[in-house]
Amino acid sequence: MVKLNKQLLKGNFEFPAGLQVQEFPEDLPEKVIQFGEGNFLRAFVDWMFHRMNKNKLFNGRVVVVQPIPEGLVEKLNEQDGLYTLILRGLKDGEPTEVKEIISSVSRGINPYTQWDEFLKCAENPDIEFVISNTTEAGISYDKNDSLDKKPPVSFPGKLVAYLYHRFKYFDGDPARGMVIIPCELIDRNGDNLKRIVLQLSDDWNLPEEFKTWIKEHNTFLNTLVDRVVTGYPKDEITGILAKLGYEDELVDTGELFHLWVIEGPQELSERLPFTKVGLNVIWTDDMTPYRTRKVRILNGAHTSSVPAAFLYGLETVGEMMEHKVMGEYVRQIIYDEIIPSIDLDEKMLTEFADSVVERFRNPFIKHYLISILLNSSSKFKTRVLPSIIEYQKRFGRLPEKLTFSMAALIAVYKDGRVEGTSMRARREKGEFIMKDDLPVLEFFEKTWEKYDGSRESAHEVARTVLSNADIWEEDLNGVPGLTEKVGDYLYQITSRGIKQTVDRLVKGGVQ
Ligand SMILES: NC(=O)c1ccc[n+]([C@@H]2O[C@H](COP(=O)([O-])OP(=O)(O)OC[C@H]3O[C@@H](n4cnc5c(N)ncnc54)[C@H](O)[C@@H]3O)[C@@H](O)[C@H]2O)c1
Numbered sequence: 001m002v003k004l005n006k007q008l009l010k011g012n013f014e015f016p017a018g019l020q021v022q023e024f025p026e027d028l029p030e031k032v033i034q035f036g037e038g039n040f041l042r043a044f045v046d047w048m049f050h051r052m053n054k055n056k057l058f059n060g061r062v063v064v065v066q067p068i069p070e071g072l073v074e075k076l077n078e079q080d081g082l083y084t085l086i087l088r089g090l091k092d093g094e095p096t097e098v099k100e101i102i103s104s105v106s107r108g109i110n111p112y113t114q115w116d117e118f119l120k121c122a123e124n125p126d127i128e129f130v131i132s133n134t135t136e137a138g139i140s141y142d143k144n145d146s147l148d149k150k151p152p153v154s155f156p157g158k159l160v161a162y163l164y165h166r167f168k169y170f171d172g173d174p175a176r177g178m179v180i181i182p183c184e185l186i187d188r189n190g191d192n193l194k195r196i197v198l199q200l201s202d203d204w205n206l207p208e209e210f211k212t213w214i215k216e217h218n219t220f221l222n223t224l225v226d227r228v229v230t231g232y233p234k235d236e237i238t239g240i241l242a243k244l245g246y247e248d249e250l251v252d253t254g255e256l257f258h259l260w261v262i263e264g265p266q267e268l269s270e271r272l273p274f275t276k277v278g279l280n281v282i283w284t285d286d287m288t289p290y291r292t293r294k295v296r297i298l299n300g301a302h303t304s305s306v307p308a309a310f311l312y313g314l315e316t317v318g319e320m321m322e323h324k325v326m327g328e329y330v331r332q333i334i335y336d337e338i339i340p341s342i343d344l345d346e347k348m349l350t351e352f353a354d355s356v357v358e359r360f361r362n363p364f365i366k367h368y369l370i371s372i373l374l375n376s377s378s379k380f381k382t383r384v385l386p387s388i389i390e391y392q393k394r395f396g397r398l399p400e401k402l403t404f405s406m407a408a409l410i411a412v413y414k415d416g417r418v419e420g421t422s423m424r425a426r427r428e429k430g431e432f433i434m435k436d437d438l439p440v441l442e443f444f445e446k447t448w449e450k451y452d453g454s455r456e457s458a459h460e461v462a463r464t465v466l467s468n469a470d471i472w473e474e475d476l477n478g479v480p481g482l483t484e485k486v487g488d489y490l491y492q493i494t495s496r497g498i499k500q501t502v503d504r505l506v507k508g509g510v511q
Pocket residue numbers: 035036037038039040041066067068070071133134135136137138155184185225226227228229230231
């Protein structure tokens with residue numbers, strides 16, 4: 001089979017009907033440097049730049065930097081930055097599939113083997129924007145990082161190296177400051193990235209003038225992204241490629257829905273005219289309500305329902321939503337516990353929740369529970385725990401199902417064995433590989449080893465887990481009633497099994 005690359009676009013290859021293909025944009029300059037080549041950015045930001053280019057609006061391309069040693073830039077370069085994006089869902093009630101070859105990526109750079117090439121991008125005056133999505137783990141301060149490492153280990157370290165090179169090359173020219181737009185799903189991603197960039201600049205004794213240039217002439221924006229991206233469609237790839245007629249190792253899939261909230265000055269919306277091509281991008285001066293709504297309802301519902309659904313034996317979000325018990329469990333969690341815990345307009349929250357339920361039910365995408373389970377402990381802290389704590393404060397009692405969801409998450413690690421950097425764990429249906437931070441996996445392995453099957457021992461597991469301030473940033477045994485309830489649920493899950501426990505919980509029978 002022929003491979004997707006620019007020759008294919010330039011030649012007479014007969015692309016299948018229904019696939020949108022643009023002329024290869026050879027002459028467009030690179031205007032964006034992007035840290036991260038993952039599924040999400042390719043199905044979201046790069047798709048947006050592509051849409052603008054198609055409408056002759058942005059007229060620029062994205063040079064993609066691989067943030068860690070392993071990644072996809074080699075494959076990206078083999079395909080001249082091209083890949084096929086398949087978006088699926090209901091549009092005006094009709095099943096819709098949009099297939100398109102995305103051509104906004106100019107090339108990929110691996111800074112581990114192409115450090116000079118990476119720095120050369122800092123010398124390019126056309127490159128004005130930095131985009132990133134390096135997972136929640138990416139925007140973190142590493143005090144051992146160093147400018148002498150080529151490249152520095154962390155993403156913020158690489159960004160400092162880039163900005164410092166630019167600062168020196170353009171002699172501190174204020175006009176060469178960058179607009180930095182992170183997409184990581186952490187609270188106030190732009191503010192946090194800026195804080196770490198300045199901290200590293202201090203640690204590395206970089207000149208005061210550089211730090212002033214960062215503060216005064218570079219803009220760090222806070223953003224919130226929303227689109228379910230299901231990535232490479234491993235189950236259906238043979239059929240998809242047969243229909244496309246060419247080989248593409250970077251096929252990406254996701255839902256039709258998208259929303260990008262950017263907290264930033266209106267004048268930037270002129271330089272980044274996403275809305276002019278109908279993209280759902282909101283420029284605002286306060287993204288907090290959007291973030292609270294999305295992270296607590298959509299991500300919170302995922303993170304609180306997936307452990308139980310996965311232990312139950314289900315595989316995808318779609319299956320979970322259509323399941324008689326689990327589907328009801330998710331709805332009860334959203335409407336009876338998460339929404340009442342949030343201090344925002346209830347009507348607005350309910351409308352958003354309705355749309356989330358519909359998106360979760362999207363029958364045209366396969367969102368695997370196991371991929372949502374990845375790094376669940378840190379996600380639980382930011383996405384679910386605030387709902388538990390705030391519900392407790394508002395109503396003087398714990399939300400049953402969210403509290404149970406904590407026990408279900410702890411139960412996922414039961415009898416798991418750490419192997420290398422992941423854990424071999426077991427549900428009724430069979431073995432699976434659980435991925436989380438290594439210290440977290442080791443902690444759960446050790447904690448469960450002491451379990452003897454008794455109620456007291458289940459309470460001890462709950463007490464030990466809740467006391468781990470490295471995971472929760474506080475000792476959660478201080479939350480009234482939490483240890484007791486989580487311990488009870490752990491005992492029920494391990495003695496009766498997950499199915500019976502959830503079934504009774506949903507029908508209001510467990511206590
Ligand atoms: N997939 C979705 O539906 C979706 C939707 C919204 C937001 N997100 C966010 O996007 C993130 C990435 O999702 P994805 O689907 O693109 O995953 P992916 O695995 O395809 O890509 C992950 C990217 O992060 C980089 N990365 C991983 N660990 C890193 C580290 N420690 N330091 C620096 N870079 C690191 C990788 O190099 C890669 O570029 C997720 O963490 C999620 O919070 C995903």
